[in-house]
Amino acid sequence: MKVQNTQVQMRKGILEFCILHIISRGEVYATDVIGELTEARIVIVEGTLYPLLTRLRKAGLLDYKWVESSSGPPRKYYKxxxxxxxxxxxxxxxWSELVESTQMVIQKDKNAPMA
Amino acid sequence: MKVQNTQVQMRKGILEFCILHIISRGEVYATDVIGELTEARIVIVEGTLYPLLTRLRKAGLLDYKWVESSSGPPRKYYKxxxxxxxxxxxxxxxWSELVESTQMVIQKDKNAPMA
DNA sequence: ACAGGTACCTTGTAATGCAAGGTAATATTG
DNA sequence: CAATATTACCTTGCATTACAAGGTACCTGT
Incomplete structure (x- = not known):
């Protein structure tokens, strides 16, 4: 059993949350998203991101528009x-509730009189 | 798209983490585990817990012993x-790294001079 | 025209929480 | 004692998503 497996499982759901946050701050295209996640040390691959963006769009949570780029192919900007x-x-x-709940479990022995 | 779906995905991996924590504090049997999680407002069902405990045992992370109960059938205590x-x-x-990374993403607009 | 860089895309797989159904041991009740 | 209730453990199939791997397409520079 590998720690990496558990890490991958932990990321499920959280990536969607982070990506929606990034997009909520202004229109971005996929490479921007990957860059911001990488900056926060969440490294994801395109094979994860594009299906995720597609799911969110199909669910009506995102819209996009094509924008010509001055340095390469056109980009899809999401909002x-x-x-x-x-x-x-x-x-x-x-997310807040889950973090709080998890803290309760993992901190329980450090706050003995909590019962 | 349902918030519940995303919540379920967020829980993946985290349950394993929480359960290992609970067991690390002393020998417990399955209903104890469910009780402690419920107390922390992480409600899980047996169909989740038993396969998870089995996986962890098969991976060599847990051991168990049978203990007679004074109020019902015997119990399997894990350590x-x-x-x-x-x-x-x-x-x-x-987990710490993931929480920190996620906070970086979702708090970024609240700490504007961070670039 | 071709090569390189950039952007977007798809598919199959592995893994796990949930839902639903089940078996089995012990205690309680009639 | 038999039947019922309570408690504990278990299994299987499904839905979902991150990853790995492979691919197409557009634009720029030589």
Whole structure:
């Protein structure tokens, strides 16, 4: 059993949350997204990102437009739809609760009188 | 697309981490584990827990012994093996890094001069 | 025209939480 | 004692998503 396996499982769901956040801050294209994630030390590959973006678009959470690039092929710029923004709010809460719950479990022995 | 789906995905990997933590604090049987998770507002079902415990045991991270119960059928008490404890240390780090990375992404607009 | 760089895309696989159904041991009740 | 209730453990199939690997397409520079 490999730690990497568990890490991959931990990332599931979290990537969607992070990506929606990045896009909520302004229109970006895929390579921007990968760059921002990498900056935060979340390294993902295109084979993960593109199907994810496609899922979100098909679910109506994202919209996109083509923009010509001055240094290569055209780029697809994504933005959140209104329902995408609402969805992200809910994920904010979901994430906060999960982190809080996990902290409760892993910190329990360090706060003995908590019962 | 449902928030619940994303929540389920977010839980993947994290449950394994939490369960190893609970067991690291002393021998417990399955219903204890469910109780502690529920207390932390992580509600899981047996169909999740038993295959997970089986996987961890098969991977050599857990051992168990049967203990007669005074109020029902016998119980299977689990404990961490030495490699289980080492594995959990690594997961501690993995989780911390993931939380930190996620915070970096979702807090970026709130710390504008961070670039 | 060709090569290189950049951007987007797809498919199959591995892994795990959930849902649903089940077996088995022990205690309690009639 | 037999039947029922409670408790504990187990299994299987499904849905979902990150990864790995391979691919197409557009633009720029030589």
């Amino acid at each position: 959140l739809t209104a329902s995408g923004a609402r969805f992200l709010e809910k994920l904010n809460q979901t | 961490l093996t030495a490699s289980g404890a080492r594995f959990l240390e690594k997961l501690n780090q993995t």
